Amino acid sequence: MLRCLAFLLFLCPISISAVHGQPKARHNLTFDRLPVVWDEALPLGNGTVGALIWEKDHRLRFSLDRADIWDMxxxxxLHRKEFSFDWVRGQVLKNDYKPVQEYFDAPYDREPAPSKIPAGALEFELPGNIRAVSASVSLENATCEVHWNNGLKLTTFVHATQPVGWFRFENAAEEIKPVLAPPPYQARIGNSVTPNSLIGDDLARLGYKPGVVKKTSNEITYEQEGWGGLIYRISVRWKKVNATTTEGAWSVSAHYxxxxxxxxxxxxAAAFPAGMKTAFASHAAWWNDFWQKSAVSVPDSLLEKQWYxxxxxxxxxxxxxxxxxSLQGVWTADNGRIPPWKGDFHHDLNTQLSYWPAYSGNHLKEALGYLNHLDANKANYKRYTRQYFGVEGLNVPGVTTLDGTEMGGWIQYSLSPTVSAWLAHHYYLQWRYSxxxxxxxxxxxxxxxxVATFLAGITRKDENGLRQLPLSSSxxxxxxxxxxxxxxxxxxDxxxxxxxxxxxxxxxxxxxxxxxxxxxxxxxxxxxxxATTGNDELMFAENLPYHESHRHFSHLMAIHPLGLIKWEDGEAARSVIKNTIRSLETVGPALWCGYSYSWSANLYARAKDGESAAKALRIFAKAFCLPNxxxxxxxxxxxGYSTFTYRPFTLEGNMAFAAGLQEMLLQSYNGAIEIMPAVPSEWQNISFRRLRAEGAFLVDASMRNGRLETVTIQSEKGGKTKLMLPLREWNITAGSSFRVADAGDGYTALDAEPGAKLVLTRK
Structure with missing residues (x-):
């Protein structure tokens, strides 16, 4: 009987897939018109190149971007003789800090570069008497469609693995040709707003000479010379497929x-002859594989759609x-300005949060791009470590260019001594999940x-024998x-x-x-x-409690993401977690950003508070996201969710949202797998597929009518873990490659061989 049950339950992932599977139409981005501003556009991308589809001045516009187009x-x-941590410390101790700000902070706002820069745009002149009646992105195959009221239809996508975008116009009365629109490197916008890190300066301040545009009957090329020998190129070509259909493709390349x-x-030239249909087949196959990595189904349609x-x-x-x-990924601002915060790599929160969902979301391969970048720039980081800190080992600037070079700006964080320590957490997660x-x-x-060598070299023991940084910040x-x-x-720190x-x-x-x-x-x-208050609340620092609202929860890193203070550690740890979170609530969110709500959802999930986690995620999705x-x-x-009402677009809040929902559904940071540890009591029907736990275990689970009914666990590499479910309440089907035992205290001990699979059903 058990073996028969096992066979049936092994089919369970198929039925779950039918429920979750690929994203559904309800998850798509859908509009009844084309967006008319760049940051509400329909986004397409593949990590190398990206496009935003929108309407500007009654023209269809593709804003093109490439991740490695940088003015460096x-x-x-930054490299004057005073550029050293010791010099900065001396200025702090003698209370003469203005020179530090002028040398190392001010240039970030004052200078236009280094900075990520946009590539350019394609524009399509359409008949003046038509209007778009629908515009959408199908998440399943990462394809954008636009329909106009005269029957004209656009289909466009950025190929999943090639630096090529494709477009196809159907039902066109006449051939539709693109026009190449270079960034306005030579013309100032004329906006009177003072440029700063949030409102970038005009692109014209970069001082580039005009790019070269060449045209033939069916191709346009644009070549732009940047700083230091950078040349980037845009090429677009098209053809008439028949009397009413035009098909084309574009690419962007960067040359250093x-x-x-x-x-x-x-x-x-290599991609175009095969045509859009052939390109779409491999593009769709990649996205099909991507969506098979994990799936969720929760009874909150807003949160489920936002997760997808x-x-x-x-x-x-x-x-x-x-x-x-980076801050905007492959969707650099297309407004004639340098992007917010120069579109750079902020390692004091932004890049870290952007990769939080990769691990339990089962996208370890994509997460490697982060670590590959860090490893590739190690020599540059070590040069910086020796130059600025004067010791051996490894630290990373908190704000960097494409090749990892420091950029300054608020050096307490952009030149912090613990940046590489937070980055180390991602190496740890990659190891533990793989x-x-x-x-x-x-x-x-x-x-x-x-990193440990560096920290050992830079810290010193104080009068109490405790190691201290020369200067610390939060x-x-x-x-x-x-x-x-x-x-x-x-x-x-x-x-x-x-x-x-x-x-x-x-x-x-x-x-x-x-x-x-x-x-x-x-x-x-x-x-x-x-450092804690008398009420067991984590403080920013000794003698500085969490006394005012702040967007960055830097003082509670020990709770999340680092897990040094865990709910499972007992009542003392729970008191710190509960009271620290309560202090956040008491002070209030006046100076929070959207990512603060995403992060707080992760915190609530670690405190096993599903109602509050879901509420935070709903606020993020409703109040801190643009229509796209x-x-x-x-x-x-x-x-009133924040006094910040501005709209600079950055990606980390989006990614931390996904991590928050995943944290509600699956946790494994404590050496045990916990299923749905922080879901609201009103969520009665929940399921997920192939979320990943530490130890390289893949987990499926299904709850019906408030009762967890099935759990499937597959081990990639073999090994031991515990499952926070009492063995006595479950029927277990396991082959000889998965050993199961009661571990006490409501836990089940699991010992798997590589490839082993286990299915549990509620008695």
């Missing part, structure tokens, strides 16, 4: 001195072999070893004033340093490097306790 001129002022890259025209939109955006901006997700021992040996542990508390520096470790040494020891033991492990544990023991689902930082509804 050195930031003025000493680096070989295929030109856009050559790329199109976030997965779509992640699939559009993250690849193993492309630059990592259990790839070669990755552990050749990449994860070496990163930890270098993003972005007290902004960039002298008061943003602390002479004792903040909870932010302390959490990151404790995490590095504790985890370095764990990884060293995993590799049988006992001498290393002992060294890291000895250093770990030299750091003090976290882009996170706009400020409260777009002006409903």
């Amino acid at each position: 001129r050195p930031m003025k002022g 001195p000493g680096k070989n890259a295929s030109g856009a025209s050559k790329i199109l 939109l976030e997965q779509y955006k992640f699939g559009s901006v993250a690849r193993e072999d492309t630059p990592p997700i 259990m790839d021992r070669e990755f552990l040996k050749s990449r994860a542990y070496p990163w930890f070893r270098e 993003p972005e508390i007290n902004n960039n004033s002298i008061n943003a520096w602390f002479t004792k470790n903040t909870n932010y 302390l959490a990151l340093m404790k995490f590095v040494f504790k985890t370095a020891a764990e990884l060293a033991r995993e590799l049988a490097l006992e001498k290393d492990a002992a060294r890291w544990l000895a250093l770990y023991s030299e750091f003090g306790a976290f 689902s882009f996170h706009a930082n400020g409260d777009q509804t002006r409903s």
Whole structure:
């Protein structure tokens, strides 16, 4: 009977797939008109190139972007003789901080570059008497369609793996040809707003000479020279398929001195003859595989749709072999200005949050793009570490260009000594979710070893024998004033340093490097306790409680994402978690951004509070997203969720949203798999497929009428874990490759061989 049941239950993922499967039409982006501003446009992308589809001045517009088109001129002022952590500390101690701000903070706002820059645009002149009646993006196959009231139809997509975009106009009375619109590098906008990191300066300030546009009967090429030998090219070609149909393709290429890259025209010459139909087949196959990695179904249609939109955006901006997700990914602002915060890589929150959903969302391959970028720029980071901090080991600037070079701006964070420690967390997650021992040996542990070496070299023992940084900070508390520096470790820096040494020891033991492990544990023991109030609330720093609303929850890194203080650790830890979260609620969200709500959902989930987690996610989706689902930082509804009502688009809030919902459905950070640990009581029917747990376990689960009914677990690499379900309440079907035992306290011990599969059904 059990074997028969096993056979039937092994088919369970198929039925779940039928329920969840690919995203449905209800998850798509749909509008009854074309958007008329760039940041509400229909987004397409593949991690290398991207396009935004919208209408500008009654013309159809494709805003084109490529991830590696950068102006990388050195930031003025950063490499003067004063560029050292010791000099900054001296200025702080003698209370003369203005020179630091002028040398290292001010240039970020004052100078137009270094910066991510846009590629250009294609525009299509359409008959003046027609109007768009529908515009949509099908998430299932990452394809945009636009329909006009005269029957004209546009189909367009950015190929999933090639730097090529395709378009097809059908039912056209006459041939529709593109016009290439270069960025306005030579013409100022004339806006009187003072440029800053949020409102970028005119592109004209970059000082580029005009690009060269060449045209033939069915092709246009554009070549633009940037700074330092950069040349980028756009090529578009098209053909008439029949009397009423035009088909075309475009590509963007970037060329840096000493680096070989295929030109856009050559790329199109290879791709164009096969045609759009052939290209679509491989494009759709990639997205089909992407959507098979994981799926969720929850009884809140707003949150479920937002999760699929976030997965779509992640699939559009993250690849193993492309630059990592910057602030706007492959959708750089198309408004004639340098993008918000220069479209750069912010490692004091933004890049980290952007990859949170990759791990339990089962997109480890795409997450490798982040770590590949970090490893590729190690030599540059080590140069910076020696130059600025004067010690060996590895640290990473908090704000960087494409090649990892520091950019300055609020140096408490852009030049923070613990940036590489937070980045180390992602190496750890990649290891724990993949259990790839070669990755552990050749990449994860070496990163930890270098970071630990740096932190050991820069910290010193105080009068109490506790290790302290020369200066500490907590993003972005007290902004960039002298008061943003602390002479004792903040909870932010302390959490990151404790995490590095504790985890370095764990990884060293995993590799049988006992001498290393002992060294890291000895250093770990030299750091003090976290600063808390008398009410068990984590503070920013000693003598500085969480006294005012702030967008960055830097003081509670120990709770999430680092998990140094865990709900499962007992009542003392639970008191800290509950009271710290309560302090956030008491002070209120006046100065929160959208990503604050996404992060708070993750925190609530770690506190097993599903109602509050879902509420935070609903506020994010309703109030902090533009109609195309882009996170706009400020409260777009002006409903009092934040006093920030501006709309700079950045991606980290979107990705942290997806991670928050996943955290509600599956947790595994404590050495055990917990199914639906933080779901609202009113959520009676929930299911998910192929979410990934630490230990390289893939999990399916289904709840019906408030009762968890089925759980399927598959082990990729083999190994042991625990399942937070009492064995006595479940029928278990397991082959000889999956050993199961009652572990007590409501846990079931699992011991799997590689490829083992286990199915549990409620008795």
